[in-house]
Amino acid sequence: MAGEALAAVAAQLEGLEETIIHRIIDRAQFATNPEAYEAGTSGFTGDPPPLESLFHLRLRAQEEMDAAFGRYHVPEERPFHRDLPAARRTVSVPPSDLVISDLETINLTAMIAERWLAWLPRFCPSGSDGQYGSAVEHDVAAIQAIGRRVHFGALHVGERKYQADPERISDLAHLAAAGDREPLLDAITRREVERAIEQRVAQKTEEIQQSYTSGVRRRIDRTAVANLFLTVIIPLTKEGEIRYLIQRAGVVGA
């Protein structure tokens, strides 16, 4: 029963992989464009002009719009900003068996944004092509897709692992809260699953790009995508699981 439920969650996570790959390919059609990430070079006018980079201004505008439309009522959609306007529409969220009072506990967006920007040179040609607006538009789409995968995994894989053995996980979560995180990290780590994800993502990246023969559409490196999953997306998901499990175990002060 617990195994079946975990398999269902894993299948949903697998379905989010293509979206992430598509978004990386979209972003890779443009150069790294360092100007788009520098303060004071957004091209925005105003009195005074905003100091934020074009990337930050775009992410902020996107999240303000999304907040108004109710995106952040969905547990796995965690925002990169904390001071967003309230939703302007009522949104019904499907029932779940998650036990978490404050979803922000597992919000890893700051790390996702930081790692994404550090990874850009592995996907995009270095330099500037002047397409700053398109670059940051696709950045935002990419980090939203990565965030959805990380937070969905943190919440739902976390809950499945808790339900599989509540007593043992609670004990490990208390240890983790006290500073000894390794035993809990070991308990939630399945190396064979991680290797399967790594291989599958590399293969999907190859297959999705199979028809890109025109020389117009830039291809991305399958190894770079697989490494992004192995060294960024999976570790951040496990960090989210640990945070989920510490609060799930009712550790005081978590």
Add this chain to the structure above:
Amino acid sequence: MAGEALAAVAAQLEGLEETIIHRIIDRAQFATNPEAYEAGTSGFTGDPPPLESLFHLRLRAQEEMDAAFGRYHVPEERPFHRDLPAARRTVSVPPSDLVISDLETINLTAMIAERWLAWLPRFCPSGSDGQYGSAVEHDVAAIQAIGRRVHFGALHVGERKYQADPERISDLAHLAAAGDREPLLDAITRREVERAIEQRVAQKTEEIQQSYTSGVRRRIDRTAVANLFLTVIIPLTKEGEIRYLIQRAGVVGA
């Protein structure tokens, strides 16, 4: 020389096909969700609550944001709304050899939106899954991608065909402006190219989805995608070319 330039434009158009296919696949992960397109059911509150459908509210919000960021300074990015706020940043647009004083002449967004909504049942399972916000978010991304391809083709293929034989095209454009459009339509139609696009798009759709084995990610029908190109995207591109050429030929009142 003219042939080479036309081939370069065709290659750029080809590079836009994957984006359209990705966006259709993204949208197809959700049901048709008719509620998202009905007036008065957006879930938005307010006094009075807005009458527009969730789709219209989302498209409007997206375009207001995009306008502020300067998207509509790019010739092939034509908005679905005409009363958008001015850009809040300076945008540099690469030089081109287009000759057009009012880009809105070739704006076919109203038809693109109408056809897209009519086509949804061919891609999405019918009924409601409650994911209205995700559905309209992906609608907007899809029609923006289609619009970019239609307007890029209208402008750049139009200009290439004009330059290949300015006198003959001018004569046909004058005929078209007077109501006899068939000769100009014939002159800009290349059936073998259209058939090649139809086949290529079907093949790309198949290849992109090749790795979707999990049963979680919904697949779309390659024939439906090919038909969308053959019966909607290509005809609208040619309609845009005709509009471009009529004004290019300097027809009075065009």
